[in-house]
Amino acid sequence: MPVDYHIHTKMCGHAVGELEEYVAAARQKGLREIGIADHIPMYFLPVGERDLSIAMKEEELPVYVQRVEEVQKKFSPYLIKLGLEADYIPGKEKELAALLRKYDFDYILGSIHFLDEWGFDNPDRIAGYEKRDLDELYELYFKTLGRAAASGLFDIMAHPDLIKKFGFRPDRDITGLYEQAVKTIAQSGVCIEVNTAGLRVPAGEIYPQTGFLEICHNYQVPVSLGSDAHRPELVGADFDKAVDLLKAIGYREIVTFSKRNKNFYPI
Ligand SMILES: [Zn+2]
Numbered sequence: 229m230p231v232d233y234h235i236h237t238k239m240c241g242h243a244v245g246e247l248e249e250y251v252a253a254a255r256q257k258g259l260r261e262i263g264i265a266d267h268i269p270m271y272f273l274p275v276g277e278r279d280l281s282i283a284m285k286e287e288e289l290p291v292y293v294q295r296v297e298e299v300q301k302k303f304s305p306y307l308i309k310l311g312l313e314a315d316y317i318p319g320k321e322k323e324l325a326a327l328l329r330k331y332d333f334d335y336i337l338g339s340i341h342f343l344d345e346w347g348f349d350n351p352d353r354i355a356g357y358e359k360r361d362l363d364e365l366y367e368l369y370f371k372t373l374g375r376a377a378a379s380g381l382f383d384i385m386a387h388p389d390l391i392k393k394f395g396f397r398p399d400r401d402i403t404g405l406y407e408q409a410v411k412t413i414a415q416s417g418v419c420i421e422v423n424t425a426g427l428r429v430p431a432g433e434i435y436p437q438t439g440f441l442e443i444c445h446n447y448q449v450p451v452s453l454g455s456d457a458h459r460p461e462l463v464g465a466d467f468d469k470a471v472d473l474l475k476a477i478g479y480r481e482i483v484t485f486s487k488r489n490k491n492f493y494p495i
Pocket residue numbers: 236240242267458
């Protein structure tokens with residue numbers, strides 16, 4: 229079994245289980261390596277407006293890094309990488325870069341969870357879809373994804389078509405939007421994540437959609453694998469399906485990172 233590079237910890241305020249339990253679950257499932265990538269503090273908002281059920285406090289970030297380093301030592305030589313899932317907010321690149329510079333991460337997952345300050349993947353804010361034109365929304369999402377990739381801040385774009393989470397999809401063909409975003413991702417040397425959490429939400433399919441993944445393969449964009457586990461038992465969830473999909477498209481390897489340098493595992 230390959231690697232799971234998208235694992236959360238209870239420090240984010242909406243995951244459960246001890247870090248050791250996530251590691252134990254990964255080893256039990258035969259994963260060769262894992263990466264912990266909890267949510268970055270909400271650096272893009274004033275301190276008083278940050279939601280602690282979404283992400284840890286800024287002063288907890290060093291504690292997070294220290295906790296991951298502790299389990300790395302405890303379970304050595306089992307490979308546990310230090311990652312972080314960082315929100316991309318256009319215009320806040322400098323603030324993010326300053327925060328990322330403070331620690332020696334193995335990799336940074338780049339995520340779009342907010343569009344114009346709307347947390348579109350938050351079940352509490354699902355009403356926002358009613359007010360939106362889905363064509364415009366998807367266009368904005370995939371443009372922002374391309375911009376995030378081009379920012380140079382991230383190694384991997386996480387759940388690349390998260391905008392489909394609740395099953396709101398435009399009627400028209402959006403292959404052109406995918407193509408544009410993937411082109412920028414490829415030019416920027418960024419990888420994309422195949423994330424199985426999409427199977428557990430109304431979208432009911434892996435992130436990204438098969439058509440998006442085929443374009444990634446055409447552009448030779450490397451892929452990482454992630455469960456987005458917020459509970460230990462979800463580590464490596466549905467990886468058999470993800471690997472089958474990747475193989476069917478023509479992928480033969482999964483990317484891993486050490487101190488932000490790429491490596492590959494065959495699948
Ligand atoms: Zn989360």
